[in-house]
Amino acid sequence: MDRLTAMEAFVRVIETGSFSAAARQLRVGQPAVSKTVAQLENRLGVRLLLRSSHGLTPTEAGQGFYERAKRAIEEADEADLAARGAGTGLSGRLRFSATITFTRMHIIPRLPLFLAGHPALTIEAILDDRNVDLIEEGIDVALRMGALADSTMTARRIGQSRRMVFGTPAYFERAGEPSTPAELTGHPAVVYAQGGGGATWTFRREAAEETVTLKDSVRVTAAEGVREAVFAGLGLCVAAEWMFQPALARGLVRQVLPDWTLPSIDLWAAFPTGRRASAKARAFADFVEEQLRGTGFGL
Structure with a gap:
């Protein structure tokens, strides 16, 4: 029996809570893990x-044994990388999670550049607008936005995006353009119902502050649906700049109330609790932080 392989199987069983989940992550049969x-x-x-x-x-x-085995596996991985030398790049599998629309717009188009520097690396993207369990899903690094629900999670902020009020030129031509936050209540709104969204917002301009609750005509649980609903002219929305940045540059949507500010939304690189971030995960987080500068993000 290979000691390191046995350690990894045991660590996966502890972290996932079952032989079957560990087997799925290791891509072997459950009987093999139990044995x-x-x-x-x-x-x-x-x-x-x-x-x-x-x-x-x-x-x-x-x-x-779990705590020591986990450290031994991490040290073995780091030793492999050090022995190969920094110039040979990373190898193995990197499993990351992120929201669907954000990944489609801002991560997938940049992956060729990341993989060009690490041709021995393979990528698995777990896409869901809801937060997945990093341990259960075997995630190396998650890209998450807004407040982190798990205060014990190891995370670092790698970006920040402004929130704005968006609508299409055709919508504003038909329904009029609000000139104050209070006037937003007279417009139908497309509301993002996941974390970082909602219908109630506080606007600030110098010393003034106004809190309004939007009249949602459509409530959506995925950012892709928010974008399409706005493009269809169903109403205006409050959204992060990254969600509409390309469309804003092309004039497909327009920002209103530019003199008023809303709370920005943070982008985090989150790593599984209690586990030192792997070299692959750290490199990917650094790459995302660098690439997103000038795309509606910035620290």
């Missing part, structure tokens, strides 16, 4: 896991 953990316990001569109808729980010995 590997059993052989590991036999070799060590201790029980590492308590199995019950409620799931798997590490024993005291199992918890200690």
Whole structure:
């Protein structure tokens, strides 16, 4: 039995909470993972896991072994990279998660440049407008926006985007253009219903402050739907600049109330709790931060 392979199987079982989830991440059958953990316990001569109808729980010995095994795996990965030399690039699989529209517009078009520098690396993009569990999904790094719900998550801010009020020229020609935040309540709105969105906003201009609640005619749970609803003339919206930046430059949408400011939205590179970020994850986060300058983001 390969010791490092057995360690990795055990670590995945602990982090995912089941043999089946660990097997999916390792791309092997569940019986193979169960057998590997059993052989590991036999070799060590201790029980590492308590199995019950409620799931798997590490024993005291199992918890200690997990923490040391995880560090050993990370050190082995770093040793491989160091031995190959910095000039040879990264290798293996990088699994990242992000929202659908953001990735389509700002990440996928830039991936060829990242992969050109690391041709031995493969990318898996897990796209969902809802936050996925980094441990359960085996995510190396997540690109998340807004306030982070998990305060224990390891994260660093890599960008910031302004929020603006957008609508199409055709919509404003038909419905009129609001000149104050209060006038927004007289317009139908397309509301983004996920984290970082909502119908109530506070506008500021110098010492003045106005809080308004938009009259939502359409409520959408994906940014792609917000964009299409606005382009269809269903109403105006409050959205991050990155969502409409290309369309704004082409005149397909127009910003209104430019003298009023809204809270900006932060972009974070988030890493699994309790795990040191891998060299692949750090390199990808650095790449995204550098590439997004001038695209509706900036620190």
